Amino acid sequence: MSDETQELGITESKEHSPGEWYAEVVQKAGLADYAPMGGFIVTRPRGYALWEGLQNHLDGWFKQTGVQNAYFPMLIPESYLEAEKDIVEGFDPEVAWVTHGGHEELEERLAVRPTSESIITPFMSQWIRSHRDLPMRLNQWCSVIRWEATDTKPFFRTKEFLWQEGHTAHRDREGAWDETMTRLDQYERLYEDVLAIDVLTGRKPDHDKFPGADTTTSVEALMPDGKSVQGGTSHYLGTGFAEAYDVTYADEDEEEQLAHTTSWGTSWRALGALIMSHSDDQGLVLPPAIAPEQVVIVPIWQEDTREEVLEYCEGLQSDLEATGLSVNLDDRDERNPGFKFNEWELKGIPLRIEVGPNEVDDEEVTMVHRPDGENVVADRADLVSAVEDALDTVHAKLFAASEERLEEGVREAHGRADILGTIGQHGGYVKTGWCGEESCETEIKDQIAAEIVAVPMEDDEEHETPVHDTCGVCGEESVTTAYFAKSY
């Protein structure tokens, strides 16, 4: 069995070799494998279950707030992409092209969608006639391809990735801006309440907006290695796309008006952030809200106690499942309890219940929290509330650690040397005054590969005045606070 134990366990260190550690956790926890073509992965059942968990939460919130799902073709004619020059300039170098159907060469080549504005917006234009058709809120869950030539990192950098893309049209700026914020808030809620990750919200500098957008907003999550993950983006597109694709409506006075549009998306990168945030050298750690199995029950028996222990465990399982929890009773005969503990720690089940003859005699259960191994004993009679409390505690522990990381991870700096030194030494976010010129970002980027990942929202009262009167890089007058960070 030692061979198998070896093979099962994580051998890399999260602290000392985070890249190798991440790849090992993804593979050994059964989340994904590398596909034969560079840049592609195979999402295994335990990985796909995480995606389904994310979908269930987000899709429910979308539907509660007026979004309808739809499905548009995965292939988009080149001429459609070109209709919006801002977009094609953004995506052209990253497009995978279908040139042949069967044995025939196509007259016009087709892009595998890198994003679907260019096919969805023309249809919205057809479907919207009157103010009564607005707001129109469409979303699709699909996969997209962006042909970037970089090292594959499952869920973080892959040529094909799963995501959702929302596309909406509204009567005016206010409606579209509210929509942009509603989706950003839902992404924040996904990270905080489901993934147990604290996030920073803000907007992108103008030079880093989605091509054609008026405002690009995002949630940013700080990883343990000090880098930021852009965890979801919500774009207020203004009337630019509406103009390019003729999305107009007749208002109450039968006057033709341009619609204001938005788009917003989040991808399986959220799973990458999830894995990287909480997991450790024993393997995956999952918060209960997204864990496919929230509880594993491991019986500890001898030949003569097997029957009573197992019966007791089955009672626990059925009481817990009756409340809607997903519970795995690991009653395999061919594995000992130590092996099972390791396996389910590796696979990230948030709470383990251990049951031996003592628990049966004392009418108790022993619960072990995955993140820190804390042991809690509860009366059998209080099982359901004790487990619910324990799961809440596991979530709270994970979120608290993430919150603390983010709080400590934002540091003020001013002056080139201070900014570079602070990022170099600590990673995380450096908060500084900024003049608004891209060249000041470029200076930092060229030296330490950190960029401005967020500036405060325009209506953010807390950040009404910049943190410094002058730009942290060039010393000119600052117009806003900027958050510099290295990012994924």
Next chain:
Amino acid sequence: MSDETQELGITESKEHSPGEWYAEVVQKAGLADYAPMGGFIVTRPRGYALWEGLQNHLDGWFKQTGVQNAYFPMLIPESYLEAEKDIVEGFDPEVAWVTHGGHEELEERLAVRPTSESIITPFMSQWIRSHRDLPMRLNQWCSVIRWEATDTKPFFRTKEFLWQEGHTAHRDREGAWDETMTRLDQYERLYEDVLAIDVLTGRKPDHDKFPGADTTTSVEALMPDGKSVQGGTSHYLGTGFAEAYDVTYADEDEEEQLAHTTSWGTSWRALGALIMSHSDDQGLVLPPAIAPEQVVIVPIWQEDTREEVLEYCEGLQSDLEATGLSVNLDDRDERNPGFKFNEWELKGIPLRIEVGPNEVDDEEVTMVHRPDGENVVADRADLVSAVEDALDTVHAKLFAASEERLEEGVREAHGRADILGTIGQHGGYVKTGWCGEESCETEIKDQIAAEIVAVPMEDDEEHETPVHDTCGVCGEESVTTAYFAKSY
């Protein structure tokens, strides 16, 4: 308003111009639109909601019976497709090829998946080591492309379509055959219990099996125009794929054994069958189990009764929604009741509740069944059970009509002239003795474009002996009964 009414209503006749009628229902009920590239459609929210309904049912059944969802790359290297020559011979002429990524030509071209055996089976080979890893049951919900040059018919004939494909591996023939039948049964259940369509189940003649399969089974649904729809297929693949891709396992004695595999799939073609089966010259008709809205409440008010009628309607809605029903209260001021009746008939809501001042005074509700316009009055106090009964009745009416169509649609014939004449006159299925030679099918196919869509299962006791001693086409000894039909 007459312009709008005109535009809203179905103008084609299901009986006299079924093709045009179908296209009109799909578009006017808001299910789908034609995409700019021939062969592709845009699935609109009301169409996509049907797909989500189908997914919810089927995915739940799959998970209850041990299936895990996964996701494999949409692009497959040409060499992978070629590894199984039987498959590539089957799909090569229909593959869409990605040849360029960004500005670079790829070294090896990549197929947009036409089906995923060739990428999934090699991974199953890696993941399966011991008999303890079996059965392994994987499924993915995705879109596939088959580059067929035919006229587009939404949900029936499209180059891209949504489907699910299941792929499983088992220790032996028995396990794999049980799996094949489990999925076929679930497809049958989908048609009967969700879509309210009666189906014929059977297997395909050897010359029409999935390439490489041992046995291909299917559910076949008879459309009102007399053509058969292959509504879902479940393949017992034997050990052929396991051999080609080296799917082996160590048995209890550590001996290496070949796995037996299956694959099974159903696509949005099921939605095409749904639309075509039940809908009429007023538009879409949906059974309650898949309708996104099961009930529409239409208030009928005058200025002075508006408030009391609306309040009564809101009470109905909240009582019904509390039981989990999806209810649309159409309280639009700008439309009159007649317009609303037409609109919701067009869109297929199974049950309409009409509420005027009389209903309020008498504490009653008037319910109208979508399929036949039958009116039923119930006491307000019995609302929930009355609505549930009405929905069950609507399902039963739809299924009974489909069942009757299928019963009447199977006719016995013997001899070329009899077979051709019967299909020519009535459509439907012609049941005849068959010698097992493809040439006898070809003779019929060449003359009337009907083929053998099903032969009875080998273990079908009812069909143990062929319906005729001799082949209905050539007169040689028959080995089985065959069902000839024209098909979609």
